[in-house]
Amino acid sequence: MIETQGPFWLQQALEREQPAPATALAADIEADICIVGGGYTGLWSAIRLKQAEPALNIVVLERELCGSGASGRNGGCLLTWSTKYPSLRRRFGSREAARLVRASEQAVLDIRDFCEQHNIDAELRIDGACYTATNDAQCGVMAPLVARLERESLNSWSALSEAELQTRTGSEAHLEGHFSPFAGSVQPALLVRGLRRVALTLGIQIFEHSPMTALHRGKPSRIDTADGSVTAGKVILALNAWTPSLFREFDRHLVLVSSDMAITRPVPAELRRLGLDHGAAVVDGRTFVHYYRTTPDGRLMLGKGGNLFAFGNRVIEAFDQPSRYRPMLKAALQRFFPDLKTEIAATWTGPSDRSASGLPFFGRLEGDGDIYYGMGYSGNGVVQSLLGARILTSLVLGRDDDWARCGLARGPQERFPPEPVRWLGAMTVRNAIRRKENAEDRGETPFIWDRWLARFADAAGKADKG
Ligand SMILES: Cc1cc2nc3c(=O)[nH]c(=O)nc-3n(C[C@H](O)[C@H](O)[C@H](O)COP(=O)(O)OP(=O)(O)OC[C@H]3O[C@@H](n4cnc5c(N)ncnc54)[C@H](O)[C@@H]3O)c2cc1C
DSSP, rough: OOSSSOOHHOOOHHHHHOOOOOOOOOSEEEEEEEEEEHHHHHHHHHHHHHOOTTTTOOEEEEESTTEEEEEETOOOEEEGGGGGHHHHHHHOOHHHHHHHHHHHHHHHHHHHHHHHHHOOOOOOBBBEEEEEESGGGGGTTTHHHHHHHHHTTOOOOOOOHHHHHHHHHHHHHHSSEEEEESOOEOOOHHHHHHHHHHHHHHEEEEEOOOOOOEEEEESSSSEEEEEEEEEEEEEEEEOOOHHHHOGGGGGGGGEEEEEEEEEEEOOOHHHHHOOOOOOEEEEEESSSEEEEEOOOTTTTEEEEEEEEEOOOOOOOOOOOOSSHHOOOOHHHHHHHHHTOOEEEEEEEEEEEEEEEESOOOOEEESSEEEEEEEETTTTOOTTHHHHHHHHHHHHHHHSSSSSTOOOOSSOOOOOOOTTTTHHHHHHHHHHHHHHHHHHHHHHHHHHHHHHHHHHHHHTTOOOOOO
16 A cells, blocks of 8 residues: 555645635735744634734744644644643642643643634544553553642542553553543644634734745844745744754754654444544553554554654654654554554654753743744643643733743753764663663563663653654
């Protein structure tokens, strides 16, 4: 079978929708706010700003099509920050950490409500998530977190019995698991294309095939494209993985790493047989997790983070091609579902913007101009980008509220080493994690050196898909 080219979800979304045609910028125009990047962060920000102040003239500039970046090609797992609570608490204190966890849970429901209100059929299913262990070394890892969340009256996770674990995951590969109802899955590209439609309806101007070629900082600032420019009082850079190559000041704050995905042909009867007739996300206990979910038309999608690291944070071509880790994805599918009768219909990949803390950060660029930014979702951005848009909206409108004062709005706080140390370090840690986790799968004790190296990645928090 011939694999489709390009990210599967975006192709599917473009085939299904009758989009307002993409327009490229071909004039010198003015705006109150120019947002660069047409993914979730850019579009949610545009929509929230417009809803807050309908008179604002807002322009979005997108390099290719809205959804060409991570937002149109991710796993579509709607997950919250509850598993990041310890990391949030360490950095921002218990009150703010609790607020962010609760806001992320509410955001799952807010995205559902927004889709309903605006007739976005993004195949969104709030059917929960299972975090599991697939070998003895992963067992017990969730328990201290759940106990902690319980003490803070924040816990949405419950331990699954053996029978429940089997029903919810459809696989005998899991040894233990916890379930939270504040999660689910979505067809990610249908969501981002739906946001585009709503933004256009609200009167936001969107120019696609219009990459920013230069940013002239000032009051106002000017953004150049090949055939035009936008002069705007305020600018939001919602460029995700593309940020460090365009703004070197962010180079030490991100590492670009692939998440690799495979999706099967539709086999609805097979999935029903396994009990997988729901949209829950299943995430295992590896450092760079395996994660899977089904689609309403009976496909199974499986992803695995932490494979291809980009030297110098360049968005290389390999990020826009079928996954070079297809054999690894196929082996994982076989391990989880040895009896599943289907084939892989497509593989793809994409760059995740992993920050040193495993958390996104937002802020205002130093120097001239009112220029704001947000990035670093670290593989957890489908739900979190709505919260990112709340932060950016408050910053841009100069509000003095919880979102403008949020700990995540203080810019990047932690950094990676410079190249070539960063890339060499990333490869060393990645390979150590692979050896360690393979040994654990075999029930063997990993080398002490590999265990020590793996702790460098664990420091940023588990359950990241990048
Ligand atoms: C393969 C993969 C799987 C993932 N799986 C999950 C998951 O299951 N669950 C989850 O929560 N998160 C997941 N994530 C993370 C999530 O997809 C992202 O955090 C989220 O989409 C970020 O949205 P964004 O708008 O900030 O970035 P993007 O969607 O990447 O948007 C940035 C946009 O900027 C545009 N751009 C770049 N350069 C320019 C320029 N010069 N001028 C104009 N525009 C430009 C790009 O084309 C792009 O559209 C995954 C990420 C990847 C890559």
